[in-house]
Amino acid sequence: MSPGLPAIVIASAVLLAGCQATLNSSYLQLRDQAANPPASQYFLAATTETAAASPSEKSGTDADRFSEDVQKTLLDQKRRWEAALSAPSERVALADFKPGNYTEYKHLAEAADLDERLADGIELDLLEGLVHELNPGLKAAREDVKATIQQYSQAAYLDNILQQYTAFTKQLNTKIGHPRHKGMAAMSFPFPDTLALKGQVVNEEIEIARRKQEIVLRDLLTRMRDAYFNYLFVNEAIAINRENQKLLEQMIKVAQAKIRVDKAKYSAVIMAQVELSKLANAIITLEEQRETLIARINTLLNRPADAALGDPHPIADTDVALSLDELYPTALERHQELQQQRLRISKMETIVELATRMAVPDVSLGASYFEDRMRLSSGVDGPASFMTKRTLNNRQSPWFGQRDAYIREVEIKGGAMKEMLTAMEDQTRFRVKQEHFGLNTAKRSISLYRTTLLPQAGQALEAAGAAYRSGKTDFLTFLDTERTLLKFRLEEQRALRDFRVHLARLEQLVGHALPRKPLELQDVQTIMIKDKK
DSSP, rough: OOOTTHHHHHHHHHHHHHHHHHHHHHHHHHHHHHSOOOOOHHHHHHHHHHSSHHHHHHHHHHHHHHHHHHHHHHHHHHHHHHHHHSHHHHTTTSSOOOOHHHHHHHHTOOOHHHHHHHHOOBOOHHHHHHHHHHHHHHHHHEEEHHHHHHHHHHHHHHHHHHHHEEEEEEOOOOOSSOOOOOOEEEEEEHHHHHHHHHHOOOOOOHHHHHHHHHHHHHHHHHHHHHHHHHHHHHHHHHHHHHHHHHHHHHHHHHHHHHHHHTTOOOHHHHHHHHHHHHHHHHHHHHHHHHHHHHHHHHHHHHHTTTTOOHHHHHHHHHHEEEEEHHHHHHHHHHHHHHHHHHHHHHHHHHHHHHHHHHTOOOEEEEEEEEEEHHHHHHHOOOSSEEEEEEEEEEOOOOOOOOOHHHHHHHHHHHHHHHHHHHHHHHHHHHHHHHHHHHHHHHOOOOOOOIIIIIIHHHHHHHHHOOOOOOHHSOHHHHHHHHHHHHHHHHHHHHHHHHHHHHHHHHHHTTSSSSEEEOOOOOHHHHHHHHHHH
């Protein structure tokens, strides 16, 4: 062994130990850096700029305060709507009774003895009050309004969600070592005026839902009144036919007595029995019709169709206090479908304004940074792949066509809705004229029967009955007179029903209870003289 060999071995060992220590030191440093990475250049630049910014630049609270005020306004409107919908006066505005009566009907709807109360007898006001609480269709319309009110919260908090930071991460592959990079952070700042327009859209949407609720209530009241008036007519028709049955039975006894003394023919009894059979069949038909009307009323009250329902109480008939010329503007102003269409047009115009504002994108703050940590593994030293960048994304969004086309589409639809509103107004005028004509026709018929035909037919029947008993006329003449009186009595009740139905439909067109006046009936000759003048 050479004398210098141990020295070389020792020197090599020392050198290797030194290199090992150096490597261990580098490894420990890298491990510490991985566990506690140093702040990036973007972070340092951002914090430096924020610290150096002026108080006015740091606060930026004017827009924030305005946005918070708009949000507070929306939530206040929501609370006001909820309070208004819970008030009884809002729920009975279309009915012809006071909120105090409604409270009584509400308690009755919840009472355990409701079925017994309705089986004893019914009144129109009672049915109108109960339909507010018991009809499921009206309950559904109320829930729709409540659901629409929740859009206030959605509109108020949507911008808060949009203002939250979002991160976008996309893997970059440099093909050298393990990639390390930062994610992109972005934040949007919606314009406060767009939030105000959204609130206006929600407010108009709630108004539309409220008109829908009023339409449901109005139509329910009209259907209930129609059923009640028909129920009254059927009951009166049954009573009239039974009175005629008793009259015919009495005249049959007279005819049988005449046959025994050979003063009448047996054919008179046969004709009377045939007439009795017709009346019995008419009564059966009317009773079946009454059961159908009972099922209709029970259905409107959300009760079983075959539930017991008492006889209807008579009502005091009144006439509308407005002339035809006064009904036209009232219907055009108060008819719920017209109000709903006007609200839709206003909502469409608000949407156009909102879409025009939103065509310019919201201001957003975005930043991204990528640090290339591959220098140690590849031995290449250089600057970061992406330098620190902090930009305010104030891009000018060009009108590529889709937004402009959408706004044009909404504007055209708005014009179409205005034309549809004109057509609806024309149709409303026609329907008012039609119902007013039916109302006057029914009123003239009532006057004709009450003042002229019924008194004359009654006198003729009394004379025919007396003449038949004394043998001065035959039984066929008496039957013809009896049929005429029966027909006139039924037609008078039918005209009274038609008058009530036309009046209810007029109120349906107007959208609220019309002012009334006492029903004045004049004979036809007096009406003809007035028309000639």
